[in-house]
Amino acid sequence: MGLRANPTQRQRRLGEELRKLREASGLSATEAGAHAGLGRAHMSHIETGRTAIPEEKLRALAKAYGCTSHPLVEGLCEMSRATGRGWWSAYKDSHNARALDLAELEAGAAAHRSFQWMYVPGLLQTADYMRCLFEGGQPDGPGAIAKYAEFRQRRQQVLTDGQPLHAIVHEAALLMKFVPDDVMRRQIEHLVKVAELPHVRIQLLPFKADINSATPGTPFTILDSRVPELSTVYVEHPVSSVFLGDREHLDQYDSAFEHLSAAALPPIALRGERESHTKRDSLQLIQHLLYTL
DSSP: OOOOOOOOOOHHHHHHHHHHHHHHTTTTHHHHHHHHHHOOHHHHHTTTTTOOOOOHHHHHHHTTTTOOOOHHHHHHHHHOOOOOOOOGGGGGGTOOOOHHHHHHHHHHHHHEEEEESOOOGGGOOOOOHHHHHHHHHSSHHHHHHHHHHHHHHHHTTHHTTTTTTTEEEGGGGOOOSSSSSHHHHHHHHHHHHHHHSTTEEEEEEEETOOOOTTOSSSEEEEOSSGGGGEEEEEOOOSSSOEOOOHHHHHHHHHHOOOHHHHHHHOOOGGGGGGGGHHHHOOOHHHHHHHOOO
């Protein structure tokens, strides 16, 4: 079997986690490989995600590393068994590797938590809203716009599948003039409709929210895994977005999200579910924004 020229994020992450376990055990690559019948070069390729590792050899390595966390070992085995072939595979000629990696990670996530301050989160965008954004980005013609919109709409399947989503959206995102007012109106109304789903929680962060300068200035999404150690943070950047999986980064963004959620207004909810008609909440801000359009 040839080596992978461009490992996916899942494949790289599996290798990174195995390397971290090995280093924590104090074993060299050669010593660790001996426990699973793997040479040093093979171990290097596994730890960089350039080649697969059979499940029995993965379990042998975990045992040699003294890993006693059954959920972690099972999570790693699940990652090794995954083929990576999903609906996103059909878009490999039109989308970059990071977009495909994001779609794969979203599909396998146990829950999604995101913060956006300039745009409505992709999983909550209407077709008209996303097409307007893509037109503004000037992709290569109408065919590309349709392909990008189709891809983003297919990503939204995770909501249909019932995966929990908690989105914090800054008020600024609903005031930006990237799209015509009628498109924004329908987009805002869509947020209210989606918020009725029992597994969706949407909070608005008003301009007057009490937040500090340490708040992340870039949008991010926490893709929660059933095994906390295997969660991933996706940090958006116009040049090169990144995936983070180190414990330090996971803790940092977990803390930031908790702070943002505490500072944001109570989530959008139907009137019958609201705690009080006098308390400021996300639905009241939504209604105000709709009135001003």
